[in-house]
Amino acid sequence: MDFSQEYQSKLKTADEAVKVVQSGDWVDYGWCTGTPDALDRALARRTDELRDVKVRGGILLKPLAIFEREDAGEHFCWNSWHMGGLERKLIARGCAYYSPLRYSELPRYYRENIQPDDVAMFVVAPMDKHGYFNFGPNASHLMAICETAKHIIVEVNENMPRCLGGMEEGIHISQVDAIVEGENPAIGELGGGGPATDIDKAVAKLIVDEIPNGACLQLGIGGMPNAVGSLIAESDLKDLGVHTEMYVDAFVDIARAGKINGSKKNIDRFRQTYAFGAGTKKMYDYLDENPELMSAPVDYTNDVRNIAKLDNFISINNAVDFDLFGQINAESAGTKHISGAGGQLDFVMGAYMSHGGKSIVCCSSTFTRKDGTVESRIQPTLAPGSIVTDTRANTHYLVTEYGKVCLKGLSTWERTEKIISIAHPDFRDWLIEEADKMHIWRRSNK
Template sequence: MDFEREYQQKLSTAEQAAKVIKCGDWVDYGWAVTTPEKIDTALAKRVGELHDVKLRGGVLNKIPAAIEADPTGEHISWHSWHCSGVERKLIEDGRGFYVPMRYSELPRYYHKVDCKPNVAIMQVAPMDKHGYFNLGPSASHLHTCAEVADVIIVEVNHNIPRCLGGSGADLHISMVDMIVEGDNPALFEPPLPKSSEIDLKVAQYIVNEIKSGSCLQLGIGAMPSAVGSAIAQSDLKDLGVHTEIYVDSFVEIAEAGKITGKYKNLNKFRQTYAFAMGSKKLYDFLDNNPGCLSASVDYTNDIANIAAQDNFVSINSAVDIDLFGQVNSESSGKRHISGAGGQLDFVMGAYLSKGGKSFICCSSTVKDKNGEVRSRFLPTLKEGSIVTATRANIHYLVTEYGIVNLKGLSTWAKCEKIISVAHPDFRDELIRGAEELKIWRRSNKLK
């Protein structure tokens, strides 16, 4: 088969690609750093001609031009599988909506739920000699999306790293309807998180619980980043990686010689991930790296696959936690923040792993927009708060005041442990709240 000839036959302009989109269409818009750019600009010029077009994607680093061109949201709306700060603003403005889900289920949505897109558009790496476009650092669910879409359009970007993987990491030209050669923008690089003294203290508690040969999952943010740095500086060795998002912390740990993957039960010697976002150093590290494996999220986040890795360590953060042990990682009361992502999958999978440990970590307090310090620990979650990990699933809880194992405890014992790692200034208030909830006994002593 002459793939170059087929390439030329399918080669289109961004304007031709944008004209495919019709009123009422669902349009999947790539994922994270592979959200389309040139076609998006062309679609922005058509906004006035369209109505009820629904763009869908997630982890945006900027407002798409097509959404920006419709400030009232009368013609085009945004629908997010997982929200960044950009998407949070769109939701607050009434121009965007979140789709609640466990991230591991997303590929199944395209086959089992009415989520079939009319058009799927995504940035990809250039076609190789075998006719494959690599999905770069965004394998996630994009291959499955392309399997069911009516029209598939790829936007080629020479700056996208070729991320080696298994099933779901590449898209063959035979599946593609239109090819647009993009302007080759550099991939988005989020600011590297700056760790505070609290982050570093929490990180040390966690690192003390990790043993050599463990398999790691890290979330995004200052606290998981602090954990990564602490691991890189530790005496740990022969670590493995099986994670949802691949972040700069893993590069730091790998360059410190801590990652071999020799004790992994699945994908031995390879670092497995669903998508990646970080610095240019991270993208360069992933490019054509046979030590890393890009895979579909229904593989990386599958609870059975997580549990199959011995000594699995899952590290995630929280917004609020109540005295029953309910973890909110998605909202501030009624105000939407992010999404469920894979937190529950990794919390459950790590606990089921032989020797596995799941950590929920956070600072004990936070400053609100008025500068007032408030406790992250509440008698009950605020009205409108979303329960991301249930009280039955939480394993280890970590703050700057210590680390506690909450598994197998009664309501009062769990409550006591939670209060023991809350900020001392708020403990009496929490005890009063616990008494009202009838999960506190006067004989209890905080240790």
């Protein structure tokens, strides 16, 4: 069937398309690389006409036009599923708020729990001959958005990779209310946090030693996971698989080194499965129409039951800090919001349930403040306001440059002893003193 006539009938300018937005509406900007460009600028041009427009989205890769004006908070409110640096600046302006979640549940939030979007607008790849617009590397929860939104506007970008999968990775033209052809800007890139430091490399070596041949991998974003990826690419490991929420550049390097074939996966054999991807153009080019990749919704990738089906599942994630009880904070510095929960708890739980699986949370033992003060990332207790991303009962492996410890099944004094053993030596006596005050210290090697 030729869909060109229907395409032309729904084709509008960005300014025409956003006229559907009214004051008080909930508007969805999709997610990450799918965040609209031309439609965002068109909506910004209507600022004076609108009040209390509540916008959903997450992981912004460039500033939004609707928040360029100083008085933007009087007109628009950003509600983020996962925040980055750009969004933290909006928090400081009183324009943005975080929406707590367990990422695997996000599609269900749309289908069952939250007020439906009045308008959804996001970037897609050009329509194929069957009338489908591909979501690019953003299957995540976009179909749930489309199923519940009252109006759907797609912004076509010729640079958006077509990400294959077969599960909720695109929308048919019959479900779309308006089509906008944007200016085809380059897809937003997300770097890996700079080159790996010596500490990153030390942590990575400790982690890679825990990975067996045939393991299935999940990597987070940042210097340490990238360092792990580089070491894996240079290692003798083989027959690795990928099942992750976020596809990152490190996977491309591992795959091109011939380490990934997915042959040992218990489900989705020979496929690299992911919910969304953000990285460099190298990664987007690799994802484009690659049948080895499997783009899937996050309630599939992050379902702990699916993760648990995969033997030798190795989950590797970062933390902001953790305490002597084994509570992990990956979201905030006290009450100052940093990012979000994402799917860390999904993979912490799923990896432990996997036969031979390991959940590994890593960070450097210390960090340096702007004034040059060095502080420990291992604290007696989390700072007031810090978010417990992973409860102490769920923590499996913790890793710093000073070692790795497994906390499963240990009492409070055993946990304390092991955690202090991977703290920076300069802070160990202090941590022991604080642990003693809390009655969780008992040196076993007197």
